[in-house]
Amino acid sequence: MQPIQAPFPASRPRRMRRTPGLRAMAQENTLSVGDLIWPVFVRGGENVTEPVASMPGVNRLSVDRVAEAAREAADLGIPAICLFPYSGPEARTADCAEAWNPDNLSNRATRAIKAAVPEMMVMADVALDPYSDTGHDGFVRGGVIVNDETVEALVRQALAQAEAGVDIIGPSDMMDGRIGAIRTALEAAGHQDTILLSYAAKFASAFYGPFRDAVGASGALKGDKRSYQIDPANSDEAMRMIARDLAEGADAVMVKPGMPYLDICRRAKDTFAAPTYAYQVSGEYSMIASAAQNGWIDGERAMVESLMAFKRAGCDGILTYFAPAMARLLR
């Protein structure tokens, strides 16, 4: 690339950084509350707010409290909440039947939010890990995650979520063919307006650790998820997964985790020009929140910087546990 600026002293780049006004004028990207999707952990009971030990400032909420939190989030301008059920060992079975129970935690929370705060969009996660006795996203047969049988179950789970009224379905399981299967089933059931935000580029990451604790899957998980999630060494493969999911009917795609994968975000946006989201996952949140708690970094500035980085990398929005804090700051 040719230099686009004359050398010093003809050009003094610091001139444009001199005052707040000039910096605002030169700012290339912006964060707004409309960019934020708030992931929330739902648990049983009533009037319960239970801190997640590995995620400072994050709680598991009973359904009534989730509806209240949705009201507050809507008042802050947050457009969407993403639900993750915490399930104890009793909800985890070999057949994962709780996944398509119309009255499971996630579906009850969806209806409660929609009743209390109709304008709040609800997103739900499609994967069997909250309901499986193995902690895996799919069925395990003879030590192997079986694809096609899992996809049938994921379709049932997605249909139950659509019936409960979710606006956005987020398949996070990484099975082959699930986007096409879910899209076909949604069309057949009259849910043609349900959005599929595919976790298309989902990597086998250590940064999901606190989440698995938050949803009660850490103890359950046997082995790892490398036979279905992408190797962190790969970028071309992530592009192939995004291309496939868009071809199968995804409306939008996600890159997950976020901060260590900004190159994937940028490449995805440049390659596909599709609505692109990043998930700043639990481990990323906890690194910032715990360092801030210890006084090692300025938590607020680190939050803003990390979220702005996603916009700079081409993302249209971010799933982040910081959503309420960021929204408050943007007020």
Ligand code: PBG
């Ligand atoms: C499970 C799922 C995971 C997350 C979202 N959905 C964990 C996993 O794949 O093990 C992680 C989110 C986070 O870490 O914040 N299908």
